[in-house]
Amino acid sequence: MEDNIFQLQYALDTFYFLICGALVMWMAAGFAMLEAGLVRSKNTTEILLKNVALYAVACTMYMICGYMIMYGGDMFLSTITGDGVAGAEEAATYAPSADFFFQVVFVATAMSIVSGAVAERMKLWAFLAFAVVMTGFIYPMEGSWTWGGNAVFGMYTLSDLGFSDFAGSGIVHMAGAAAALAGVLLLGARKGKYGPNGQINAIPGSNLPLATLGTFILWMGWFGFNGGSVLATASVESANSVAIVFMNTNAAAAGGLIVALIVARTLFGKADLTMALNGALAGLVAITAEPSTPTALQATLFGGVGGALVVFSIIALDKMKIDDPVGAISVHGVVGLLGLLLVPVTNDASSFSGQIIGAATIFAWVFVCSLIVWGALKAVMGIRVSQEEEYEGVDVAECGMEAYPEFVGAKGSGI
Known part of the structure; x- marks a missing residue:
């Protein structure tokens, strides 16, 4: 009887883990749609190619070496079954290969953050070369110090x-933002973004309906991101924990959007859709570090603080x-740090000093390593397209x- 109960629990937990992993994988579509909507039409094809290619690179590199670095599990030379040894210690009640699948989609999420920040002026192959190092080494190393327990x-x-990061505000989101910041600093701004007298010129995205769709996809995928991090659902305790995490994840996103919209209306005099979208994402990032211990009201307030912070951060970075x-x-880095600092408010097992040390460790490692890799790529192959290619659009220059084409006039189209 006990064996039958264990088998049922094992099957349910494994199924839940795989479904949550699939939801997180679907976040790749959300990033692709969001970024495609927020760049200009002449750069859409390349940003879509970056997103689909980085996902494939992340899956392959994590299989080859990333999983082994992070957890000690070898997915490259062996097939792990239910009787095998999983990388994560918590994998006792679900299939170890499910653990690998769930972890690999997190790696891809971290890399997806980079692609939007360097959009419209980075060389495609330089970006993919960085993705190899980021997903195969930089991310797995800092992950081994946190979730890996090394x-x-x-x-x-x-x-x-006293460091705690339930689903990755720092480990995934702030890490991705640190890598993005290093790339942006070496890459420089887009031509025409900043004027000679200090003025900031807006460069609107080409498709706000697509950006809105991307945000909703990310919002939905985040239930797998946070909910799957409970690691089980086949008991009363774990099922209740999953329900709380889902509730708080949704509440934080709503709070972030509402506050960001109000702050933007106060500052700009208009209802800014892009700030509202980033506010929802900021709320999600803020709650990711600890969605299991706050009340629904606390989660809403935490998300609201993230929504306000992201508006001011975007303005400050500009x-x-x-x-x-x-x-x-701003969304993943600045608010990711906020999420880490909010953990001790509701989780007594963590401490502010531990959160600060953990955040500093993750940021320093990822930023310095990324700066070195970006610098090497810049010296060897260059990381930025030419001024003419940037003006023409990287779609034509990088993807052909x-x-x-019916709107912008593709070469040879006769338009």
């Missing part, structure tokens, strides 16, 4: 210092001439095709 360079474990076409550094 000591940082053999010195200390972050969990022993004043600093850090050109981020989709606001990824345009997403909307």
